[in-house]
Amino acid sequence: MVRKICKYETGANMKVANIVKLADKNAFDVQGVRNDFSILNKEIYGKPLIYLDNSATTQKPNAVIEAMQKYYLEENSNVHRGIHFLSQQATANYENARAKAQQFINARDVSEIVFVRGTTEAINLVSFSFGRQNIKNGDEIIISEMEHHSNIVPWQILCKEIGAILRVAPINDDGELILDEFKKLLNHNTKLVAITHISNALGTINPVKEIIELAHKQGVHVLIDGAQAVPHMKIDVQELDCDFYAFSGHKIYGPTGIGVLYAKAKWLEAMPPYQSGGDMISSVTFAKTTYNKIPYKFEAGTPNIAGAIGLGVAIDYVNELGLQNISVYENTLLKYAIGILSEMPQIKFIGTAKEKAAVISFVYEDVHPHDVGTILDREGIAIRTGHHCAQPVMERFGVPATCRASLALYNTKEEIDALAKALAKVREVFK
């Protein structure tokens, strides 16, 4: 069911300004896109900002920022509680953003979209609510060796609390999930598989559809961490048939503090609440409290209304450009970057999966990533150095940390060239 857009919407439906229409189907007008992001004009230590830390967070198009500002300047009000004009308008805009998220990942119904703070909160919600209700002593949960801490720690805590067992599906030296080993871990005790769609540390794209099919054959539920995936590829949760899918707004050109947990309606109906308080209730007396219908049962308190609106506009922006176009452009850029960096003998890639997204982790000979990062920083280049909230991955590859350049729809070939040039400078410093 696609929710009809109602007459109150203004800010949320604000025209996405300054988008240069694609001149032809085959050209991605990256300069036009860059004009939509004011921050890209910034200088760092007198050099143009070259922002290659998109897996950490993405920059926001002006339209997203303006929509959120407009909301606070002209439309601010609390949702779901008032009968005055501003409140109804805010409610409509908030719910319209939910509809946009539903359509974006092709969920069956808006009731399957729960607004949360981000992927981490989404996973915690599933662990707390679904996990405690359905996973018992002796049951098993499977994660992979390449997970982000947010898809490891909640399960560790849950397993410790209820006496369940956490199984880890191993990866090979290319950073790919070893599917045969994963299959061996699936058994009649397994209750949940929690796996990343795209690894933030390695860029590996996991065969999630196949994993879901294998798991479902055994009656096992599957949660997908989609934080890195949604900006780079079309997600269709019905086609994947996943039970839970989580993503963060700030990784797809939206604001921080907003994210989405998709879950099949039947699970949300059955699950107990996560946080409790206002909005998630139907009626409250001291004798008895009943809960609201889904998804509101899982949205306690005043939500991040501006954040949801911002996420909606970010989704509009991505849809306007077309995920297919973005994906093709980023892949071209990725190939170019790998080509250039492969020519540098000091660079060793960490994460060389056959199916890979535009996330490039590498080490630079005997120079620690932090030293590489500092030198690049002074050239205006922002990469991330460290363990990327994936310490097990670092351990697997025997490195304390890696350098990570992660690309987005506004990065250019020239920026990759500048990265290579700056990396050559590292050798000058560390002769």
Place this chain on the structure above:
Amino acid sequence: MMQDLHGLNELYQEVIIDHQKNPHNFKKIESATRVGEGYNPLCGDKVKLYMTMSDGVIKDIGFQGAGCALSTASASLMTDAVKGKTRADIEKVFEKFHKLITGGHEAEPDCVGLGKLTVFAGISEFPVRVKCVSLAWHTLRAALEEKKEPVSTE
């Protein structure tokens, strides 16, 4: 001659690079009477200190570990600086050194008695890296105080 990359040549001076490549006192001391451990999990710098003390003076000191150039060079230069010193002397040096690297001074920094440690003067321009340089020193303090838990400067 490398052109100035916004203070990078202040930070990564030849002395520092040398000490990173060939750190002094890079050894484990089996008979150590004091041991200290430092770890910065966010960046992965690790240092383990071994010391033998006699009459309140550091007779021998060694370190092991892995980390960025600054943390390794800092540990190396530190071990040179504190050998043969008393705890009181070391505290004085630590205080001066800490002021130097955190840029906590109005006028010119007081470098008297710091010797080769002054190579780290440039680090105050790179506040995010101060923790790398100070890790070895906080580990030293923990070893002198016989702390059991590893320390961190994060």
